[in-house]
Amino acid sequence: MENSKLIFVAPYLALGCALYFIALVIYRLYFSPVAHFPGSKLTAATGWIETYYDVFKGGQFTFQLQKWHEQYGPIIRINPDEIHVSDPDFYDVAYASSAPFEKMPKWRDRFGLPGAVQSTVQHELHRSRRMTLNPHFSKKAISNFSWFIQQRMDQLCDRLLREFKDSGEVVTLNDAWGAVTADIIINYCLGFDYNFVGYPGFVAPFTRSIKELALSVHIAGHFPWFLKLLQSSPDWLVGLLNPGMKPVFNFQNEIKKQITIIKESDHEKHSTERHKTVFADILSSNLPRQEKTVARLQDEATGVVAAAIETTKTTLSVASFHILHNPGILRRLRIEWREAIFSDPEKPTCYGVAQRLPRVSKYKAIQYDTYSIPPNTPFSMSSYIQHTSSVFNDCFSFSPDRWLTTAKVASAPGREEKSLDRFFVPFSKGTRWCLGQNLAWAQLYIGLSALFRRVDLELFETEPEAISSAREYFITLPPPETKGIRVIVK
Known part of the structure; x- marks a missing residue:
């Protein structure tokens, strides 16, 4: 009897679901508040197109956005809900310092760190968390910590000269820079020194796990339930379902252990003689109690440490390749460095966070040309697309001299000319600009x-x-078969 009822009801359920999805697609294509925006009808109808390019094509959605902009223009609809803009002049509007924009809610779990400042959706809560962190990442605070950065760099150079000079042994600079940046950010934030620079071949599981965390960003973003399943599963099941996530969870557990140690002991013991570490200070602050739980601070510390390692390591690695690949530039740099300890360096040769950064204006429409982006509609831009626009002439060439000229450029014919610096945004802008900008510059x-x-x-x-830039996983990555920036010490 039960089976016969189920057989009778099933066709009606299937028909109801089909009618619902047909109605949803019709609404999205013709009646949605953003139905009039240009773009592919397929992407307007379903978010699975984004999932396809991100997850199944391996980090290709950012590059597909560029193709759609070439086809449909500077403002396009990229999924049922979101608008994307490719216009260098619009960046100051999209990421205005005075605008109380919020983060797109469904991006909160993109790294599985809902308590981290970069995952915080609400403007006021984000502002409160940033106000606690900002003093630690000011120019003055980082300048006071520069002794440790120099010390760790001297240790790296000493080891390269002592162990690798004239040996013919190959060093992968990606790993070496990863070890340095991990030592710096962990000591600065938590007061612990793992001495990754001393690891064999500079290869530390801790730093390798950061890359796995980046590679998980699209799966976590499109299938948050899968990440939560893995987080609640035993190690053997994680190894079976997604082996790449094991080092990520080990990394997060190590951060949790360190936060617990600081929380349960005298906070001051985890501040060095020369600086008070970030999370010892947070635990001593007057933040609400719920903001100082181990779980919340574990998310915060994981987010700060992971972002600082992967972005800075990549920029240093790419810069090293360009310098070594261009002997004339290397000679010029060495002459300048002999005349001064170091002169103002050229701009980084990397894009920072290449993933688009969605924002939401809750109460006010955002105007772009003749288009009005309705309130509560996510809109975004991408650092990668910004820095590969026509503003940066011959953008894929390493040309430090572009920064030495005082000439101004216009983003399009007839527009106001601006200094090239105005279009340079690897650290983003606005209320959510990169927290670690000054630390990254110092490194x-x-x-x-x-x-x-x-x-x-x-x-x-x-x-x-x-x-x-073959793939986008938070930052741009080369093809998976490449082996990194490899060098020998002469």
């Missing part, structure tokens, strides 16, 4: 000048493909 200044003043390196079987 670029000190790291590159120390390495190339002291150590004579030569590229080993490394072609430009090793720094190409």
Whole structure:
């Protein structure tokens, strides 16, 4: 009897679901508040197109956006809900410092860190969390910590000269820079020193796990239930379902352990003689109790540490390749560095966070040309698309001289000319600009000048493909078969 009822009801359920999805597609295509925006009808009808390019095509959605812009224009609809803009002049509007924009809610779990400041949706809560962190990442605070950055860079150079000089042994700079940046950010934030720079071949499981965390971003973003399933599963099941996530969870558990140690002991013990560590200070602050739980601070610390390692490591690696690949530029740099400890460096040769950064204006429409983006409609831009626009002439060439000219450029014919710096946004802008910008600059200044003043390196079987932008997983990555920026010490 039960089976016969089910057989009788099933066709009606199937028909109801079909009619619902047909009605949903019709609404999205013709009656949605953003139905009039240009773009592919397929992407307007379903978010599965984004999932296809992100997950199944391996981090290709950002590059597909660029193709759609070429086809449909500077403002397009990229899924049923979101508008994307490719216009360098619009960046100051999309990421205005005075605008109380919120984050797109469904991006909160993109890294599985809902308590982290970069995952915080509400403007006021984000502002409160940032106000606690900001003083630790000011220019003055980072300047006071520069002694440790220099010390760790000297340790890296000493080891390269002592163990690798004239040995013919290959060093992968991606790993070396990863070890340095991990040592710096972990010591600064938590007061612990793992001495990753001393690991064999500079390969530390902790730093390798950060890359796995980045590679998980699209699966976590499109299938948050899967990440939650893995987080609640035993190790053996994680190894079976997604082996790449095991080091990520090990990394998060290590962060949790360190936060617990700081929380349960005297906070001041986890501040060095020269600086008070970030999370010891947070635990001593007057933040509400719920903001100082181990779970919340675990998310915060994981987010800060992971973002600082992967972005800075990649930029340092790409810059190293370009410097070594262009002997004339290397010679010029060495002459300048001999005349001064280091001169103002050229701009980074990387894009920072390449993934688009959606924002939501809750109460006010955002105007772009003749288009009005309705309130509560996510809109976004991409650092990668910004820096590969026509504003940056011959954008894929390493041309430091572009920053030495005072000439101004216009983003389009007839528009106001601006300094090229105005379009340079690897750290984003607005209320959610990159927290670690000053720390990243310090590592670029000190790291590159120390390495190339002291150590004579030569590229080993490394072609430009090793720094190409073939995939987007939070940052841009080269094809998976590349082996990194490899060098020998002469």
